[in-house]
Amino acid sequence: MQDELIVDQGSGDRDFVASLEKGLLVIEAFDANRPRLTLSDVAKLTGITRAAARRYLLTLTKLNYAEFDGRYFSLTPRILRLGYAYLSSASLSAQVQPFLERISEETGESSSAAILDGDDIVYIARSATRRIMSIGLGVGSRLPAHCTALGRAILAHQPDDVIDAYLQRVRLEARTPKTITDKAAFRAVLEATRAQGYALVSEELEYGLRSIAVPVVHRNGKVTIALNLSAQAGRVSAEDMEGRFLPLLRSSSETLRYML
Missing domain, CATH: 3.30.450.40 (GAF domain)
Structure with missing residues (x-):
């Protein structure tokens, strides 16, 4: 994974959903070397604002794709569903x-x-x-x-x-x-x-x-x-x-x- 993730707004494409791109970048910010991240960490790695990063992280937490211990966010095993969808198809x-x-x-x-x-x-x-x-x-x-x-x-x-x-x-x-x-x-x-x-x-x-x-x-x-x-x-x-x-x-x- 690249050290920094750059968000491309895709403004020239009316079919491009920028919010989906940002949500995926938030998920991809976590890896084997970074299993637990703070809100500031995620904002820095993805290049999105702290406010936006907070919304995406809390949404993932509400959907049980992530969990929060009061300081750190981490992905849950439910995230494997996304990868399994590819592997199974x-x-x-x-x-x-x-x-x-x-x-x-x-x-x-x-x-x-x-x-x-x-x-x-x-x-x-x-x-x-x-x-x-x-x-x-x-x-x-x-x-x-x-x-x-x-x-x-x-x-x-x-x-x-x-x-x-x-x-x-x-x-x-x-x-x-x-x-x-x-x-x-x-x-x-x-x-x-x-x-x-x-x-x-x-x-x-x-x-x-x-x-x-x-x-x-x-x-x-x-x-x-x-x-x-x-x-x-x-x-x-x-x-x-x-x-x-x-x-x-x-x-x-x-x-x-x-x-x-």
């Missing part, structure tokens, strides 16, 4: 899941599928054999695209103007000292990723984590989803990932392109 996750389970079974490592949403990746399916990150990941989890193999595998196959716009607006935040934060260097990494057809990221998201990802190239040539395998860097070398894991990922990707 979309076949994408269901189609990908068997492939991830087979990959994990054959390798003994965790595998995932993700799409790009703004400047983040969002996990749409996952088969975890062990916990290898300090944070728990599941369907719906978000991570910055720039320091993940999944994000790079998707970004590298976007049109040049999309990549240019991404690099103009994003801040390449350092998650570890190994994270690439120079935009020229990052562009070169994306070019190399596109040329070789996969992304390999070693300890740029988190110490001790290595991941390899491949795009799923649809029949129309577009890339909206990627598959990955992640492992502890101390157990699996980059060479092992390229030699053992890459062929399996590519095989699954090639099959999925004719299914999705």
Whole structure:
């Protein structure tokens, strides 16, 4: 999720409901790193006034999508209904899941599928054999695209103007000292990723984590989803990932392109 959320009033579109947009931004202000927020926090993150933020938060609380302890607001499990509406109506996750389970079974490592949403990746399916990150990941989890193999595998196959716009607006935040934060260097990494057809990221998201990802190239040539395998860097070398894991990922990707 971006550090700051900018509200676009959409004044040129008579069908655009600005109040709905603001309400969704209030919901999106909460994430794994910010599970509890004050009224001031929400106003700052969304860019809306305190008075407006208060109305949206109290409405969410009255509808049982949020709760308030006198100082902090937090989302309730009822909010999962919004995500489940997508999962239950979309076949994408269901189609990908068997492939991830087979990959994990054959390798003994965790595998995932993700799409790009703004400047983040969002996990749409996952088969975890062990916990290898300090944070728990599941369907719906978000991570910055720039320091993940999944994000790079998707970004590298976007049109040049999309990549240019991404690099103009994003801040390449350092998650570890190994994270690439120079935009020229990052562009070169994306070019190399596109040329070789996969992304390999070693300890740029988190110490001790290595991941390899491949795009799923649809029949129309577009890339909206990627598959990955992640492992502890101390157990699996980059060479092992390229030699053992890459062929399996590519095989699954090639099959999925004719299914999705």
